[in-house]
Amino acid sequence: MIKRSTLRCRCCELPQLIADANVSICAACNEHRGVDPISTRRRLETHLAMVTERLVAARAAADKAYDERDLYKKKMHAAYGSRESAVRRLRSLSRLHEPRGSGVCICRTRGCASLAVLDVPWVRDMIRKLEDIEAQREAEERAADGRDEWSVMAWDATYDAEERSARRRADPA
């Protein structure tokens, strides 16, 4: 196996995979050696093409990461959204069922099945978390009241929208 290492080519000055450690220029640059006008012109053209190709690749990678971040965010929001609505349903249920003592629920059922579900620690935990989240949201709304443009979330959303339309303008495909 030939050992290839990434070295900065002495001609194009780009990091290139160079097979031979004794060679300081890449394979592409080896084709345009020479100081005659034709070689010089080919050298400039090739270097421009190389840099352009790398820029396009870097931009594509950045765009891909950006889109994946959006997709991930959407999935995450959907997952949390459905969990939240499930917990909300459990909470409204928890208001109808509470132990009233001697094994009787406030729904007047002895050994109430709903009460058994609601009494699971995980469920109690989730309901408590939901109440915390709602209290926090309320506090945030009160704090942001009247100065919405300073809200970090609003700023972030505006930035995202601007970024997207700028990208659409630059890349109308």
Ligand SMILES: [Zn+2]
């Ligand atoms: Zn090179």
Ligand SMILES: [Zn+2]
């Ligand atoms: Zn070169």
Ligand SMILES: [Zn+2]
């Ligand atoms: Zn009950």
